[in-house]
Amino acid sequence: MNPPLRIVFMGTPLFALPSLQVLLDSPDSVVSVVCRTDSVQGRGRKCCPPPVKTLAEQAGIPVLQPESIRNDEFLASIQALQPDLMVVIAYGKILPGRLLRLPRFGTINVHGSLLPKYRGAAPIQRALINGESETGVTIMQMDEGIDTGDILLPARLPISEDDTGATLSSKLAQLGSEALREAIVRLKEGRLPASKQDDTQASYAPMLDKELGHLNWNRPARELHCLIRGLDPWPSAYGFIDGRRFRFFQPQVVPGEVQELPGTLCRADRNGVVVATAQDYLLIREIQPEGKKRMCVQACICGMQLPIGQQFS
Known part of the structure; x- marks a missing residue:
């Protein structure tokens, strides 16, 4: 039987919650959760924690909310955790290469599209706006590019006529968590081959305004x-x-x-x-x-x- 992995989870919004829950329910060990800092929201200007932080604290997992992920102090704090794997989902910042390469198995990402289509910040919304009939999630080995890493495991999902940004995001968050569970099982068993993305088929999903x-x-x-x-x-x-x-x-x-x-x-x-x-x-x-x-x-x-x-x- 494979020993449990030590996992650092990086994510911030609701989209990341199902995947974090899958890891918390797994035999592996989430040794820390990294998320963005608390934000001021609403007319009352209340300071609200990210959804991922709330779930992590309920599970008793240490939470890090660094202002910067590019300094030596943060890198040392992650290195001290001795992670085997880092999982990133909608963290909200581009990660430096020295952080991505730190864990034994590197860093994997759950991306809300079928890569190489819709690389970027708003893949779910852009798929809807462009009238796609199908989308999905991709478990990807992260590199220093914007969603350019090797594909590990894709999962497809049809888009319905009534889907919105909210409903499709919820469906893909759940699908992503299931794909992540399967990917980690395969990773530990040594049967998670990587395939290069075809850059000639790439499209981009810029932020919404x-x-x-x-x-x-x-x-x-x-x-x-x-x-x-x-x-x-x-x-x-x-x-x-x-x-x-x-x-x-x-x-x-x-x-x-x-x-x-x-x-x-x-x-x-x-x-x-x-x-x-x-x-x-x-x-x-x-x-x-x-x-x-x-x-x-x-x-x-x-x-x-x-x-x-x-x-x-």
Whole structure:
């Protein structure tokens, strides 16, 4: 029987939690968790710990939250733990090579795409925005590049018509944890071969920004449908009528020959709002008026009158 591994886990957000839980439940030993520093959140400006920190402390695992991971002091603290393996999931910073190479088995990563497609910071959202029908996770041997390391174990997942950034992230987090469990079993048994990525097939998934969500209604409904879902919950898609911003969620393409100018608000009822686009119509079932909470359209029209016939900018 293979002896348990000493593992250092590096991760920060909710996406990393299922994988950390898998390691905590395994016969291996998580000797430390490294995550980003606590952040100030919400209107109350409360200082909140990262989700990974909360789970680690509940399990009694020592937590490190260094301001920098590139100094000798941090490297020495990891070296003193004598890790066999380091597991990194959405840590949020690029790791230096001397840290990656420190453990006996190096450092592996759970990435939210089928590499070499969608290297970078927002692979899950970009897959949705680009209208992909399939995505997945890749267990990768990390190197100093941005998601360029050797592929160890891929796992595929179909994308549904109703998936959003939030739902797909949750599915891939769970899939990633299962793939990580399998990868570590294979690693200890010496049957986890690495394969080079084909750089000619690589694509990139840059970070999202708020301007990406300002909808251009001169695009087909299908493209807007993918964009709205990919930006849900953050930064979200939006448009303006009479200077007031409305955020859009839960879209559905409604086929039909468009008679109105793109962006025209054609109908608003309990089923949603219907907006004209360059090709087909877009039914939006949830909306968030500026200064209000996200709500179904039926609740929105009970409290305010939407200007039918006007155009979203």
